[in-house]
Amino acid sequence: MHIGVLEDDPSQCELLLALLEDGQHTARGFGFAETFRDGIQRETFDLLLVDWNLPDGTGGEVIEWVRANVGWHLPVVVVTAEEEEQTVVDALKAGADDYIVKPPKPLELLARVNSALRRSRPNALEILRVGDYEVDIQRERLSVSGTPVTMTQKEFDLAVLLFQSIGKILSRDHLLDKVWGRSADVDTRTVDTHVSRLRRKLSLDGSRGWKLSPVYGFGYRFDRISN
Structure with missing residues (x-):
């Protein structure tokens, strides 16, 4: 899975990225809340790790922005040195x-990340097999x-x-929201372009028994089509 990391301490950010990559995830780090918000709008992440104390805001402000602009489907995990119950x-x-x-225990960090990912996608299979197609979700x-x-x-x-929505009619707006996010600076023509490429x-086109219409x-x- 692809994970966004908001951590202003370069050494801590490097550690988190290394731990996630050891767990077979890909990750991108950000040092400021502003660049993090921009990154979320330009790139699709499956989970976010967020520090609490930041140079240009707080983790709470970032999370509230994510919930208001991206939604509740994207898991967010706070990673911070703050231990107070109120925080x-x-x-x-x-x-x-x-x-x-902090400091995060490597195995615990990966376990919590994977648990949050499972909760966010309760019906998702790690590998989808449909006809001649095999989709390995975890390894992308x-x-x-x-x-x-x-x-x-x-x-x-x-x-x-x-592949998770076989037989369903999906609107362009729905595809745009799920893949690019509702705040992305793109329109439904982008969806059409990507559908054409796929x-x-x-x-x-039906030649392998499946058709995207x-x-x-x-x-x-x-849909599956009859030969």
Whole structure:
């Protein structure tokens, strides 16, 4: 999974990134709340780790911004040296899903991160197998008949959403919100462009028994077709 880390201490940030990568996650670090908010709007993260005391704000303010602008589906874990009970309460009230006191214990950190990810995706399978397609959600890999497909992060995120929604009609606005976030500076034409690329890269034209079709004036539907 891809994780965003907000930590103003460079050595602490480097440690957290290393621990997450040891746990087979990818991660990106930010030192300021402002750049963190910008990053969230430009990049899709599966979970956020947030320090409490920051040069340009507090962890509570950041979490409240995430809940107001991104939503409640994105897990947020506070990682801080603050041990006071009131700070823990404030973090949870702001919308944090968990709270870890520094220095983090490597195995505990990964266990809590993975637990938060599972809670946020209770119905998600780590590997989806649909016909010739295999989607490894944890490792962010998609293959067709055993051959890996090169994809951008957004293309993969969009593919996962489609493969988890077989037979459902999905609006362009829904796809935009889930993959890019409601605050992203893009429009539904971006969705159309990515859908077109996926259809081509994955042969979702019916030739492999699966078809990604437009629903006029609304969005798309991903279905199995009869030969």
